[in-house]
Amino acid sequence: MDPWKEFLLKYYMPEKCYDEFFHNFNFLHVPCQTIVLSKILGIWIMLGTVVVKLPQIYKVFKAKSAMGLSFTSTLLELFAITGSMVFCISHNFPIGAWGETLFIVIQTLTIGFLIQHFGGNTIKGVGFIIGYCSLLSLLLSPLTPRSVVTSMQSSNMFAVIMGQLVQAVTNYLNGHTGQLSAVSVFLLFFGSLARIFTSAQQETGDSLMTLTCIIASCCNAIIAGQVLCYWNRGPSVKEKVE
Known part of the structure; x- marks a missing residue:
């Protein structure tokens, strides 16, 4: 050939x-x-996901601060991503349907640790990573009933909505987006829009995943809108001192 x-x-x-x-x-x-368009978007999503949260990680490292980033939001996001990834793996979906979530998991896990580390809780951050890896191993093992994995996937929508809303409320109460990276926010937003198309057209045929992608896009749009609204705003002098 x-x-x-x-x-x-x-x-x-x-x-x-x-x-x-x-x-x-x-x-x-x-x-x-x-x-063809769905295949191309799928490949670009996977490539983009490799770096989607690296700007966020870099910004936190550079500032040596995770101000404005919600650890609760990070936990909920990690739960949703993990549920989707484990669900796809347990149902033997092709890697094109879930491969990028592995990179998001690693990067989200890193951000969660950095929030704890720069908040003065490094030991808690290490425990967070160890606890997550142990739980993931259990979820992927034959010991976990498929019904548990399905329940996690079914609750993804709620976790996605709540995670983004918690971050949105945090931004609103602070009056700024702190160390939230605009690059990462918009990459996530456009990536979630592309994933709607790919999940609807091929790969899984799972309507729940498509609906989850739609909800995720709407929530990402809220955060992206806040980034634009608070573009020239930063933490007050009092917040910086604290």
Whole structure:
């Protein structure tokens, strides 16, 4: 087989679409256009997720402060991401449906530790990481009933909503977004929009995951709006001293 054709068939399109595009020259075939676009977005989502929270981690490290970041919001976000990842793995979904969540888990775990560390609770931060890794191992083991994993996935929507709302309320009460990274916020927002399309078009066929992505996009939009509204605002002198 031609290496170029093999590459396209493996990553971007089924053979019927290859024939439509390169044998029939029917580049306006809508179903195949949708498939290819979904595949491309899926790959870009995975690539983008590798770095999506690195700007946030960098900003916290540079400032040596996690002011404005809610640990409760981080926990809820970690719960939602973990539930989705474990659900996909337990149901043998293709890696394209969940691969990026692994990178988000690692980065979110790092942010959770940094919040504790720069808050003067390094030991608590280490315990947080150890506790999470132990729980994840248990969830992925045969000891955990599938019903438990399904329940976690079912509660994702609530965790996503509450996690983002907690951060939004924190921003509102502070009157600024603190060390919240605008780059990470907008990457998450646009990534969640793209994930709506990919989850609806292919990979899982799971309507709950699609609905979760829609809710996540709406919540991310609230945080993104706050970043714009509070763009030139920072912590007061009193907050900086504290």
